[in-house]
Amino acid sequence: MPAIDRRLLTHFEWLLPLLVLAVATLGILTIYSATWTPATVGPPALAMRQLAWLGAGVVAMLLATSFDYRRLDHSAYLIYGLCLAALIAVPLVGTVAGGSRRWLRFGPIAVQPSEFMKLGMIVLLAHWFSRSERTHHNLLQVAPALLLVAVPAGLILMQPDLGSAALLTVVSLSMMLMAGVRMRWFVLLAMPLLAVAPFLWGFLKEYQQQRILMFLDPTKDPLGAGYHVIQSTIAVGSGMVWGKGWLKGTQNHLDFLPEEHTDFIFSVFAEERGFVGSCMLMLLYLAIMLRLVVIAVRARDRFGLLLVSGVLATILWQVMVNIGMTTGLLPVVGITLPFMSYGGSSLLCLLFGAGLAMNVSMRRFLF
Amino acid sequence: MAAFRRFRVMPREVPPELVRRIMVVGAMATLGIALLISRLWFLQLIRGDQMRATSENNRIRLTRLPAARGLVYDRYGELLVDNRPSFDVVLVPEDARDRAATLDMLAANLKEPAEELDRRIRAPSRRPPYAGIVVERDVEWDDVVALETHQLELPGVSIQVQPRRTYPHGELASHLLGYVGEASDRELADDPRRRPGDIIGKGGLERVWDEELRGTAGGQQVEVDALGRRVRVLEEVPDVPGDTLILTIDRDLQAFAEQAMGDHRGAFVALDPRNGEILAMVSKPAYDPNWFARGIRASEWRQLTTDPWHPLTNRATQGTFAPGSIFKVAVAAGLLAERVVDRHTHVFCPGGTQFGNRWFRCWNRNGHGSVDLHTGIMQSCDVFFYLSGQRLGIDRLADYVRRFGLGYPTGVALPHEASGIIPDSDWKRRRFDAPWYPGETLSVAIGQGYVTVTPLQMAVVAATIANGGTRFRPQYVKRVEAPDGTLRREIMPEILGFADVDASVLEQVRAGMRDVVMSERGTGKRARVPGIAVAGKTGTAQVVSLNEASGKGGRERTRDHAWFIAYAPAEAPTVAVACLVEHAGGGGGAIAAPIVGQVLERYFHRTVGPAPPPAREVADARH
Numbered sequence: 001m002p003a004i005d006r007r008l009l010t011h012f013e014w015l016l017p018l019l020v021l022a023v024a025t026l027g028i029l030t031i032y033s034a035t036w037t038p039a040t041v042g043p044p045a046l047a048m049r050q051l052a053w054l055g056a057g058v059v060a061m062l063l064a065t066s067f068d069y070r071r072l073d074h075s076a077y078l079i080y081g082l083c084l085a086a087l088i089a090v091p092l093v094g095t096v097a098g099g100s101r102r103w104l105r106f107g108p109i110a111v112q113p114s115e116f117m118k119l120g121m122i123v124l125l126a127h128w129f130s131r132s133e134r135t136h137h138n139l140l141q142v143a144p145a146l147l148l149v150a151v152p153a154g155l156i157l158m159q160p161d162l163g164s165a166a167l168l169t170v171v172s173l174s175m176m177l178m179a180g181v182r183m184r185w186f187v188l189l190a191m192p193l194l195a196v197a198p199f200l201w202g203f204l205k206e207y208q209q210q211r212i213l214m215f216l217d218p219t220k221d222p223l224g225a226g227y228h229v230i231q232s233t234i235a236v237g238s239g240m241v242w243g244k245g246w247l248k249g250t251q252n253h254l255d256f257l258p259e260e261h262t263d264f265i266f267s268v269f270a271e272e273r274g275f276v277g278s279c280m281l282m283l284l285y286l287a288i289m290l291r292l293v294v295i296a297v298r299a300r301d302r303f304g305l306l307l308v309s310g311v312l313a314t315i316l317w318q319v320m321v322n323i324g325m326t327t328g329l330l331p332v333v334g335i336t337l338p339f340m341s342y343g344g345s346s347l348l349c350l351l352f353g354a355g356l357a358m359n360v361s362m363r364r365f366l367f
Numbered sequence: 368m369a370a371f372r373r374f375r376v377m378p379r380e381v382p383p384e385l386v387r388r389i390m391v392v393g394a395m396a397t398l399g400i401a402l403l404i405s406r407l408w409f410l411q412l413i414r415g416d417q418m419r420a421t422s423e424n425n426r427i428r429l430t431r432l433p434a435a436r437g438l439v440y441d442r443y444g445e446l447l448v449d450n451r452p453s454f455d456v457v458l459v460p461e462d463a464r465d466r467a468a469t470l471d472m473l474a475a476n477l478k479e480p481a482e483e484l485d486r487r488i489r490a491p492s493r494r495p496p497y498a499g500i501v502v503e504r505d506v507e508w509d510d511v512v513a514l515e516t517h518q519l520e521l522p523g524v525s526i527q528v529q530p531r532r533t534y535p536h537g538e539l540a541s542h543l544l545g546y547v548g549e550a551s552d553r554e555l556a557d558d559p560r561r562r563p564g565d566i567i568g569k570g571g572l573e574r575v576w577d578e579e580l581r582g583t584a585g586g587q588q589v590e591v592d593a594l595g596r597r598v599r600v601l602e603e604v605p606d607v608p609g610d611t612l613i614l615t616i617d618r619d620l621q622a623f624a625e626q627a628m629g630d631h632r633g634a635f636v637a638l639d640p641r642n643g644e645i646l647a648m649v650s651k652p653a654y655d656p657n658w659f660a661r662g663i664r665a666s667e668w669r670q671l672t673t674d675p676w677h678p679l680t681n682r683a684t685q686g687t688f689a690p691g692s693i694f695k696v697a698v699a700a701g702l703l704a705e706r707v708v709d710r711h712t713h714v715f716c717p718g719g720t721q722f723g724n725r726w727f728r729c730w731n732r733n734g735h736g737s738v739d740l741h742t743g744i745m746q747s748c749d750v751f752f753y754l755s756g757q758r759l760g761i762d763r764l765a766d767y768v769r770r771f772g773l774g775y776p777t778g779v780a781l782p783h784e785a786s787g788i789i790p791d792s793d794w795k796r797r798r799f800d801a802p803w804y805p806g807e808t809l810s811v812a813i814g815q816g817y818v819t820v821t822p823l824q825m826a827v828v829a830a831t832i833a834n835g836g837t838r839f840r841p842q843y844v845k846r847v848e849a850p851d852g853t854l855r856r857e858i859m860p861e862i863l864g865f866a867d868v869d870a871s872v873l874e875q876v877r878a879g880m881r882d883v884v885m886s887e888r889g890t891g892k893r894a895r896v897p898g899i900a901v902a903g904k905t906g907t908a909q910v911v912s913l914n915e916a917s918g919k920g921g922r923e924r925t926r927d928h929a930w931f932i933a934y935a936p937a938e939a940p941t942v943a944v945a946c947l948v949e950h951a952g953g954g955g956g957a958i959a960a961p962i963v964g965q966v967l968e969r970y971f972h973r974t975v976g977p978a979p980p981p982a983r984e985v986a987d988a989r990h
Binding site for chain 2: 285
């Protein structure tokens with residue numbers, strides 16, 4: 001291992017992986033409960049599979065620290081292109097589940113290219129915005145970057161996966177803001193977008209329209225579209241201070257929650273762990289995000305800073321939207337809770353992203 | 368280090384503006400998490416109790432376990448009304464996410480139109496949320512199996528085992544026993560203890576004794592999943608079955624009387640004159656209460672309610688008919704008591720009498736010749752009663768017949784009992800605002816005109832004459848017992864009044880009634896029973912209120928009613944009966960008397976079934 005410098009070990013980032021693994025462990029325990037039934041013999045299969053993905057993710061995280069992150073800067077387009085190619089392959093050879101085509105299957109493993117695309121996008125945008133010395137880009141300069149975002153976002157939207165497409169877009173826009181693009185350009189951009197929004201309404205699938213309508217008044221149809229929000233809110237609230245206890249959530253085990261091991265994993269957690277547990281989880285996320293801020297601020301170069309800010313934006317948006325959705329603050333969009341929700345690709349990519357942040361942190365004095 | 372050589376080592380080149388921006392993002396993340404925590408604070412701490420309660424409501428359903436209704440036995444312990452397990456299909460609409468699909472699936476399984484099922488689901492208005500609605504009662508075992516296997520495709524649907532009322536003898540005594548059904552909105556409002564879906568008594572004794580029969584519903588706390596499927600029973604309060612009724616009805620006699628009535632429409636009542644116990648109460652045509660017990664179908668209900676002969680009406684207590692000549696026994700008591708006639712008074716009957724400008728016919732156009740009260744009763748001479756009734760006058764006549772219970776409900780514990788009409792001058796003024804015409808008294812004296820009575824009332828008249836003038840409340844329940852057999856209540860004979868005439872008066876009436884059957888010249892010879900002296904009175908009531916031109920069936924509806932009242936044995940009566948054959952097309956002596964004769968013969972000489980009841984000691988009611 002010629003690449004390992006002794007300085008790398010002295011500056012090894014311990015805090016971030018510790019926090020991330022703590023959340024991931026809670027995640028596996030919650031998936032265990034979400035998929036457990038009294039008839040289950042041994043641990044539920046999904047929890048075990050997620051544990052395997054966690055193992056793979058830890059390897060990926062360490063792998064992400066093993067090379068100089070600036071090599072990514074040089075091969076950004078290559079990475080972006082590979083991710084895009086995988087995304088294009090989805091409609092051609094992908095597998096269908098739950099009414100949409102999102103996965104590529106390799107033997108027993110199914111990967112979700114849209115998750116990898118998020119990483120690729122971060123790398124590409126970090127590369128794109130670090131080339132320029134100027135921090136006040138004008139609209140013309142930003143436009144090609146917007147196009148680079150729009151292509152994969154469109155592909156993901158067609159799967160259809162509104163949540164991931166929206167997430168990719170907002171994370172990218174957040175990165176642009178953090179890269180120094182002026183807010184006013186976005187305001188300018190948003191205006192025509194708002195104008196065509198009523199027309200876009202027609203392009204949404206019926207269930208997507210319903211989700212938005214139902215969000216505006218969930219009680220209007222408590223047994224129809226609003227059902228999930230109401231049941232999820234009840235699950236969270238019924239946890240009270242200490243929760244009902246692990247494996248004892250009734251909303252969860254009697255199937256009142258939808259997608260309890262993916263999108264609504266927090267409802268399961270909050271029901272069983274109560275306010276105390278939920279707050280601890282919130283504080284863990286806050287600690288992860290603030291640690292990422294510290295790493296970004298201390299980064300050696302602009303690329304490193306932007307790379308970390310991309311990871312930060314991803315986690316921030318996903319946490320806010322997912323918890324907001326499960327507690328009835330936001331409409332139901334299919335966005336998972338980072339490190340907690342079941343999903344191998346997502347966990348792997350997030351751990352790899354965390355590894356990149358560690359990489360940036362470790363190499364802050366190196367050159 | 369080879370790997371790093373390719374990179375230029377650059378000075379730290381992070382512009383302060385970017386650092387500022389990322390700090391802002393950090394601050395926003397802190398604010399965001401604070402926002403989420405405050406939301407959790409609100410949901411889990413402020414609204415926590417409420418949310419916990421809601422989650423419990425979500426999963427815990429209270430199921431009512433309806434109690435088995437009490438059993439009903441006849442006086443000798445023969446079971447008349449029973450329960451059996453029935454499988455009902457219950458739907459909790461809140462659990463059926465896709466109601467239309469669930470209903471379609473159910474409809475296919477039950478082979479019924481989905482719209483019909485939908486109508487049943489919408490019917491109950493006062494239903495607490497998550498309470499099940501019975502979609503189909505008493506389904507076949509094959510359907511139960513089919514529904515159980517399709518459980519997963521039928522969220523919200525479950526099978527409930529409930530005790531279902533059953534009447535093993537079908538139509539037997541159906542008007543007395545009554546029927547049950549699901550409580551209507553109005554019936555729910557009447558009694559706060561009732562819950563939607565409860566089965567309550569709707570007619571007959573099922574209705575009157577509902578309080579005793581209903582028992583106390585139990586309950587179950589059941590944990591269900593999001594599809595409403597039962598996960599486990601958390602707690603259970605057992606139901607308490609209703610009390611048992613032991614009736615005074617004699618099942619064998621009842622069955623025999625129903626058989627003796629044959630295809631006739633009408634009523635038959637048998638009482639014990641010593642205490643007012645009803646031994647048999649028949650009303651024809653009858654219905655099968657089992658139709659109601661399993662939930663009556665629309666077609667069956669239509670059939671029962673549109674039948675021109677009203678099978679649901681209990682003719683014994685609700686049917687009012689002109690009594691005709693059986694009325695004369697009560698009039699005779701008045702004639703003697705007021706000394707309008709005595710045993711020596713004779714009247715000449717030439718086959719009719721002129722009164723005012725109208726000729727009042729005797730039924731025997733050839734005339735009875737010289738007639739006294741005894742012969743007047745025995746041969747039912749109309750002229751004797753026209754003339755002496757006219758001398759008694761309508762108001763005194765009405766007073767005496769009312770002493771035998773006519774004109775008032777008998778007080779039997781059955782719903783909607785009719786009181787009949789005993790007219791007098793007051794009644795006429797109130798009713799028609801017109802004076803009483805003396806000619807009308809003549810009609811009343813022979814049980815025609817405005818007079819109407821119920822068969823049960825006439826059985827009470829017979830019993831009152833038989834026992835020497837004591838009017839008992841007709842009763843059909845002897846004892847109320849707890850399900851374990853311990854006595855709750857014994858129903859004692861209840862005296863409602865006395866005829867209040869001299870013993871000799873009733874003696875003369877009884878002598879006349881005895882010869883109606885026992886004399887060769889009597890009109891009721893066909894009621895004779897070997898070895899037993901029977902006393903009775905025939906009646907043939909003209910149906911004058913309808914004329915022949917009144918549409919379809921008018922011809923049949925204008926035929927005479929045949930009546931016969933009797934008691935036996937004449938010296939020490941143990942049974943008193945009244946028999947009415949509606950629109951018989953023949954006289955009481957020809958049509959009704961033979962029916963009474965057969966039933967009395969069965970009563971006294973039966974070799975199967977129970978022996979005749981031991982005579983119960985009843986102290987002389989007057990002292």
